[in-house]
Amino acid sequence: MAKSRYIDTICIGAVMIAILIIGAFGMEYSNVGKMRVSGYENRIFDTSKVHTINIAMEDWDNFIKNGSSKKYSNCDLTIDGETFTNVAIRTKGGSSLDEVVSLKSNRYSFKIEFDHNEKGKTYYGLDKLCLNNVIQDNTYMKDYLVYRMMDEYGVKSPLCSFTYITVNGEEFGLYLAVEGLEDGFLRRSYGTDHGKFYKTGGGGKEEDLPGAEMPEGMDGVDSGNWDNMTEEEVTKLFGEDAVDVEAVIRYFVIHNFVGNGDSYTGSMVHNYYLYEKDGKMSMIPWDYNLAFGTLQDQTAGEVINQSIDNPIYQGKLSDRPMFAWIVNNENYKKMYHTYYKDFISRFMASGRVRTESIENQLAGNTGQIDASQLNIQDMGVIGIEGTLLTG
Numbered sequence: 001m002a003k004s005r006y007i008d009t010i011c012i013g014a015v016m017i018a019i020l021i022i023g024a025f026g027m028e029y030s031n032v033g034k035m036r037v038s039g040y041e042n043r044i045f046d047t048s049k050v051h052t053i054n055i056a057m058e059d060w061d062n063f064i065k066n067g068s069s070k071k072y073s074n075c076d077l078t079i080d081g082e083t084f085t086n087v088a089i090r091t092k093g094g095s096s097l098d099e100v101v102s103l104k105s106n107r108y109s110f111k112i113e114f115d116h117n118e119k120g121k122t123y124y125g126l127d128k129l130c131l132n133n134v135i136q137d138n139t140y141m142k143d144y145l146v147y148r149m150m151d152e153y154g155v156k157s158p159l160c161s162f163t164y165i166t167v168n169g170e171e172f173g174l175y176l177a178v179e180g181l182e183d184g185f186l187r188r189s190y191g192t193d194h195g196k197f198y199k200t201g202g203g204g205k206e207e208d209l210p211g212a213e214m215p216e217g218m219d220g221v222d223s224g225n226w227d228n229m230t231e232e233e234v235t236k237l238f239g240e241d242a243v244d245v246e247a248v249i250r251y252f253v254i255h256n257f258v259g260n261g262d263s264y265t266g267s268m269v270h271n272y273y274l275y276e277k278d279g280k281m282s283m284i285p286w287d288y289n290l291a292f293g294t295l296q297d298q299t300a301g302e303v304i305n306q307s308i309d310n311p312i313y314q315g316k317l318s319d320r321p322m323f324a325w326i327v328n329n330e331n332y333k334k335m336y337h338t339y340y341k342d343f344i345s346r347f348m349a350s351g352r353v354r355t356e357s358i359e360n361q362l363a364g365n366t367g368q369i370d371a372s373q374l375n376i377q378d379m380g381v382i383g384i385e386g387t388l389l390t391g
Contacts, residue, residue: 039125041188044079044177045159051177053131054078054166055089055110064106067091072116084123088116096135096289107173109133111180125187128180131165133173137289138380143176146258146288153343155251156189156275157285181273181284195277197284243325245332247282252323253339256311257354259303260288261295264322267314283322293376300374305357308340309333337362 044051057063057075072088091097091108100108112129115121123129134140143160150157158179165172179185186194255263263271264283271287293303309327310317317324326332341362348355357369 039188040123040179040184041159043124044126044129044163045161045179047161050174051080051161051163052078052166053080053163053175053177054169055172056168057089060167063089064108067106067108068097068101070097072113074117077112079123084114084121086117087121088113092130093133096133099135100133107133107135109175113180122184126179126184128182128184130178130180131163132176132178132289134176134289136294136380138378140174140176142258142291142294142379143178143288146254146260146285146291147178149254149258149347150251150285152347153250153254155247155254155285156282158185181286190275190277195275198274198276198281242279242281243322244280244282245335248322249326249332249336249339251283251285252326252336253343255285256306256308257340257343257358258288258291259293259306259311259354260291261293261313262287262290265311265313265320266295269320290380292379294379298376300371300376301368303376304353304371304374305368308358308361 055075055077057073059073063073068091070090070092072090074086075089076083076085077087077089078084090111091100092111093100093109096109100106110131112131113127114123114129115127132143134143137143144162147157147160151159158181160176160178163175163177165175179188181197186197255265260266260271262268273284273286275282275284293300293306311323312320317327326336340358344355344358353369353371353374360367360369
């Protein structure tokens with residue numbers, strides 16, 4: 001069982017950082033595109049404290065032994081002292097799950113489905129809850145920070161908070177609770193008259209989004225291989241008439257700021273979802289534990305000075321039409337740069353290094369920012385070394 005004698009310090013630190021982050025971003029954009037309801041977001045996703053979750057399961061050891069199978073089992077879940085019976089739990093993850101298996105650890109990430117066994121059952125409107133072990137992130141903050149940045153800048157994003165988990169009353173560890181992308185998220189973000197999710201290809205292992213489908217014209221096409229599509233199909237799907245221009249530009253401002261190679265702009269072209277309504281598509285962020293350059297084998301200078309106009313880690317810009325339409329049109333490119341200036345002036349005015357690089361790029365300067373004093377790997381890397389597993 002995972003235990004930590006530093007848990008009090010970790011929890012207090014997490015709360016203090018959360019409070020500081022909220023203060024740093026302020027409320028300039030706190031109401032941009034948001035729909036607040038009196039449900040789960042004010043409970044498990046209250047970021048002013050570290051929550052508690054106890055997982056009660058009779059055959060926990062066997063569940064962990066078969067964790068790589070990702071099969072659902074039944075459990076009772078107690079969240080902040082309130083118990084919900086007969087819910088479903090399974091392990092989750094791609095490379096992070098592989099690391100848990102390789103290390104012979106018990107510290108998996110989990111998915112909780114409240115309505116798996118009983119249709120319509122929710123936690124105050126929430127149907128799916130993800131519990132992330134954050135083992136590839138030494139800072140414990142990257143997912144949290146990016147989701148908060150996205151949210152504060154008007155991008156529809158999963159809610160998240162820190163929670164300390166126990167199993168059958170025994171300590172298990174500090175996790176990040178993340179709102180699952182399901183009906184609850186759609187209702188909270190877009191209202192009851194919401195549109196549809198579309199899952200993407202690109203090699204990711206998390207492909208169980210209920211009701212997900214590919215947009216018309218993309219059936220059977222892996223979104224990680226746009227060469228299979230005709231220019232007419234790409235233009236139809238990702239031209240200005242097919243996207244929510246403001247929403248997509250806001251998304252890429254934050255996304256390209258944090259340099260996430262495990263994503264749409266990375267080699268696997270995954271970890272995002274498309275949302276569509278009335279023929280307009282936008283992007284929903286997902287999985288930023290390897291952001292800030294920690295997936296790719298890059299120097300700090302390469303990460304800090306990464307181009308905001310061509311942020312593709314591997315491949316061609318033309319292979320990423322959801323972003324290419326922005327920089328291939330002077331008016332949209334100007335709009336993109338204007339949003340970048342706005343984001344930096346409001347939220348990153350006191351920032352250094354990456355902010356300096358972007359300010360130089362926006363001003364047309366070609367000089368590189370010296371980042372030789374930084375070691376990107378200190379924040380965590382993909383692979384066995386440097387993980388935070390304690391179980």
